[in-house]
Amino acid sequence: MTAHNLTLVFEDGTSIRVTANEGETVYQAAARQNVPIQTDCREGACATCRAICLSGSFELDDFSDDALTPEEEAEGGVLACRMKPHSDCVVDFPYAASLIDVDAAGPVRGTVTEVSEAARDVWRLRIRPEAPVAFLPGQYLNITVPGQDAQRSYSFASLPGEEELEFFVRRLEGGAMTGWLSGDPTGEETQLGAPLGQFYLRRPGGRIVLVAGGTGLAPMLSILGELARGEEKPEAVTLLYGTNTPDERFGAERLAELAETLPLEVRTIAVEGEERTGFVTDLFDAELIGEQTDVYLCGPPPMIDAARAWLSEAGHPASRTFAEKFLES
Numbered sequence: 001m002t003a004h005n006l007t008l009v010f011e012d013g014t015s016i017r018v019t020a021n022e023g024e025t026v027y028q029a030a031a032r033q034n035v036p037i038q039t040d041c042r043e044g045a046c047a048t049c050r051a052i053c054l055s056g057s058f059e060l061d062d063f064s065d066d067a068l069t070p071e072e073e074a075e076g077g078v079l080a081c082r083m084k085p086h087s088d089c090v091v092d093f094p095y096a097a098s099l100i101d102v103d104a105a106g107p108v109r110g111t112v113t114e115v116s117e118a119a120r121d122v123w124r125l126r127i128r129p130e131a132p133v134a135f136l137p138g139q140y141l142n143i144t145v146p147g148q149d150a151q152r153s154y155s156f157a158s159l160p161g162e163e164e165l166e167f168f169v170r171r172l173e174g175g176a177m178t179g180w181l182s183g184d185p186t187g188e189e190t191q192l193g194a195p196l197g198q199f200y201l202r203r204p205g206g207r208i209v210l211v212a213g214g215t216g217l218a219p220m221l222s223i224l225g226e227l228a229r230g231e232e233k234p235e236a237v238t239l240l241y242g243t244n245t246p247d248e249r250f251g252a253e254r255l256a257e258l259a260e261t262l263p264l265e266v267r268t269i270a271v272e273g274e275e276r277t278g279f280v281t282d283l284f285d286a287e288l289i290g291e292q293t294d295v296y297l298c299g300p301p302p303m304i305d306a307a308r309a310w311l312s313e314a315g316h317p318a319s320r321t322f323a324e325k326f327l328e329s
């Protein structure tokens with residue numbers, strides 16, 4: 001059987017060699033050799049396994065445009081769960097090699113301690129895990145909806161090391177998670193998957209721009225909390241926060257507290273219901289970005305695509321843009 005040498009390169013400079021049999025995906029080959037690269041859906045839908053192929057030939061099985069846009073594919077973007085090498089390949093993953101250990105943590109059980117209304121159509125959900133969950137600010141995990149064969153992804157709004165985990169969950173008509181939370185499951189148990197995702201705080205220094213749409217604010221609260229308690233403070237942080245209506249905004253108190261410790265400026269906009277209306281990308285301004293600026297985007301896929309297009313047009317390096325799309329389950 002033909003086998004190809006794969007060199008998996010990580011953000012911290014680590015490289016790991018594995019071999020892939022013809023017809024095997026990069027994910028399958030790596031897993032077979034005990035290298036659990038980050039994956040979630042394993043069917044080309046979520047982008048958690050996104051990487052760049054630096055050299056070699058391969059084919060990509062079917063995948064969603066939301067997980068990998070045609071522009072990203074044209075620039076060498078691949079999904080490790082869909083990529084079948086046809087030659088030796090070098091694949092570059094945009095996260096540190098230390099992150100590939102998280103799967104070893106496995107799922108843990110957690111007890112719901114609070115479900116409350118944080119804003120219109122947004123719940124605050126707090127869960128006490130039975131064992132510590134080690135995550136990086138910005139990451140997400142999958143929560144099982146008890147009694148249903150359904151798992152849903154939510155970004156941590158709490159900080160690593162806190163006893164309880166906090167999430168902000170959007171109400172969606174007829175939804176599985178929505179149905180469970182509507183019945184106030186405080187005191188009930190659920191299962192929590194391992195922390196996942198390439199979206200996490202990179203360098204705390206320099207200038208940082210956070211762009212959040214709707215409940216996309218959740219991971220930004222975790223990132224901001226980490227920046228506030230860290231020794232190295234950023235030069236400036238600007239949060240651009242868009243919602244459909246002003247009453248869908250949450251986290252105002254927490255943001256005000258964070259602004260006491262951080263050089264934080266918050267700009268908000270709503271699609272309707274106030275004097276200045278529009279999309280969050282209308283808050284962009286060329287003066288915000290520069291070579292040393294890290295931009296974090298989180299929210300609905302169209303918002304991320306529009307923001308990426310604006311940043312690319314403005315000449316911001318793609319390597320300094322980090323994004324999490326809140327894809328449909």
Ligand SMILES: Cc1cc2nc3c(=O)[nH]c(=O)nc-3n(C[C@H](O)[C@H](O)[C@H](O)COP(=O)(O)OP(=O)(O)OC[C@H]3O[C@@H](n4cnc5c(N)ncnc54)[C@H](O)[C@@H]3O)c2cc1C
Nearest residue numbers: 153154155168169170172175176177178215326327328329
């Ligand atoms: C990495 C990641 C992190 C996420 N983090 C968060 C988070 O912190 N907070 C949060 O509120 N959501 C988050 N999401 C979205 C979330 O996982 C689910 O999509 C959503 O909460 C499902 O809710 P539900 O079970 O009530 O509805 P479902 O049973 O999944 O669906 C009910 C209806 O809503 C539609 N729908 C489902 N998901 C979406 C969506 N994302 N946008 C628009 N329509 C949708 C479905 O098509 C269906 O018609 C995240 C998604 C991803 C991929």
Ligand code: FES
Nearest residue numbers: 040042046047081
């Ligand atoms: S794991 Fe979801 S796209 Fe590969």
